[in-house]
């Protein structure tokens with residue numbers, strides 16, 4: 001039987017960052033991925049890194065803020081190690097205000113940002129403006145009461161980040177693609193071909209599949225999948241343009257000038273990987289937001305299923321009374337902005353390292369069980 005310090009199940013963004021920090025700690029690690037790299041929700045197109053609003057502050061918002069402010073230095077580290085660019089840029093976000101009373105909400109959030117969006121790596125702000133800084137981004141008709149603008153939001157290219165992480169991991173951990181973790185036993189994972197791996201610790205970061213996998217050990221921990229559909233438009237726009245976010249629709253210009261459009265949010269669905277008319281509706285809404293993309297051709301359509309843990313908070317930490325079993329999943333719509341911090345904090349827990357970032361109490365499985 002092959003023996004490892006750590007077995008990571010799932011090669012999505014959470015599993016890959018976890019492997020990255022496990023390798024840094026010198027753990028003998030194997031990552032087991034059923035399909036190819038980022039075959040699940042992480043293989044998408046958008047890459048928006050948008051903060052929660054700076055009001056009604058809580059542990060989850062603080063965790064995300066710390067993750068968002070830490071990410072640029074990690075991206076720099078990753079890019080210099082691998083020579084691969086991940087398409088990160090802090091472009092900010094513009095959110096059109098559709099009702100007059102939203103102006104008051106933004107005023108409150110401006111004050112909240114002054115209090116909560118302050119860090120050693122930068123002070124960030126949100127404010128109300130009559131219009132965006134670039135013409136037609138968004139269209140005047142789309143912002144009847146102006147816009148809320150922030151300078152904390154950023155974006156990256158999800159697939160480029162995934163490839164850079166895989167590049168950084170090459171040679172430093174054991175990666176098994178096309179290998180299904182079929183059965184999870186005490187400190188053992190049985191693979192699809194019947195072979196067995198022994199791990200002192202096992203981390204389940206298998207996205208949506210995590211909930212079923214953990215059920216025998218924690219029957220009350222639950223989660224579900226929420227399907228999303230997205231597209232890329234063949235534009236040649238300025239990559240410095242901010243993200244537009246309006247009523248659930250995102251427009252994100254990437255480094256190559258293309259515009260990613262998203263996304264649907266479907267709790268009921270049959271084919272999780274197929275796109276349909278619901279994506280066409282999102283694209284039409286996006287086109288109405290800016291004439292700059294009005295006639296741009298659709299060059300890719302994509303669908304995936306986001307893992308959402310019950311209670312909407314990510315699920316991170318040790319399973320109670322199972323000192324060998326850990327979980328990190330359920331980032332739902334914000335995983336790309338927090339996965340690196342989920343990974344660092346769960347690795348801290350695995351290695352009993354009190355200096356590692358803390359896992360907010362609401363994220364921890366023990367809290368979910370008692371809830």
Ligand SMILES: Cc1cc2nc3c(=O)[nH]c(=O)nc-3n(C[C@H](O)[C@H](O)[C@H](O)COP(=O)(O)OP(=O)(O)OC[C@H]3O[C@@H](n4cnc5c(N)ncnc54)[C@H](O)[C@@H]3O)c2cc1C
Nearest residue numbers: 010012013014034040041042048181207209228334335336
């Ligand atoms: C349309 C859409 C748009 C999105 N936009 C954004 C965005 O702009 N910003 C953002 O931050 N987030 C966004 N998200 C959410 C984000 O993509 C997900 O939250 C994130 O990818 C989840 O990562 P994960 O690693 O937890 O899970 P996954 O990426 O699903 O990875 C789990 C992996 O585990 C593997 N696996 C499953 N079972 C097994 C098994 N038994 N054995 C071995 N391997 C197994 C799967 O094959 C998969 O590769 C979006 C999602 C969608 C669908």
